[in-house]
Amino acid sequence: MSAAWACVIVVGVGTFALKAVGPVGVSGRKLPAHVVELLDMVAPAILAALVVTETFAHGRSLVIDARLVGVGAGLVAIVFRAPIWLVVLAGAVATAVARLVT
């Protein structure tokens, strides 16, 4: 088997398992109130970490580039309560334009 196919299988099986942890491993059980309250905090923490990663991470370095312009344009759209598709479009256009001129 080639390395490419081995990689497809290893990553596929591993991801199947990670995605199943919650829905298969925990599902159906009634979680105690304090755990539910704790899980409420997980979503903002993960999303904030994703925002930082997607905006500033380039491998293992933090960089400021066209993506920050895209996020800025997205923020303007968010402040004006634009629908999500407009936020995404504003982000793409602003990033593309910033990349073109820099």
Added chain:
Amino acid sequence: MTRGFRVAAPLFPAAAALGASFGVLARTAHLNALAAIVMSATTFAGSSQVAAVSVLGAGGSVAAAGVAAMLLNARYAPIGITVAHAFRGSPLKRFAQAQLVVDESWALSGGGTPRFDRRVLLGIGAMLWVAWVGGTAVGAFAGQAIGDTSAFGLDGAFAALFTALLAAQLRDRRRVAAALIGGAVAAILIPFTPPGIPIIAATGAVVVGWRRR
């Protein structure tokens, strides 16, 4: 599920274009078109696929590629736990439905909030899967004709999307605090740890901070 389709429709072109850029990348990393498409259809987690084929393309081992991808996907354990209560039926059914969980389907369907709707998640996930796998096929076969997809600004678009999803979460001081801690931990760790660790550490920091109160 129809509501999920509607929510995901605006993201379809962006997800397809990202899929195409993965298809192009996979070919340059010596995956054939079939392997690239099978990977998108099974793994269905963009950043980890990009990381894995980049490691292979740079001459890394299968083990190194697997570890890089698993670190990036480690967040799906806590993400899955936040929505686990809504999954019903046989383990096999839950296992299959769990594969439609990706960052976007989870967050757009209200994952981790009381208004989470599993059917919306499945609708969004199914639509993004079609876009991602279809895009991969186009990229893997048409490769060079597409050119440099970074010119489309998709990376900035997804950063803006996550910003919007985060903004919708910031309903009270506790959640704002969790976001600030999560973002700060990620920013501090990015230079020092492999990709993926900062996100899982951000989750861990909030969990530990909450329990120590």
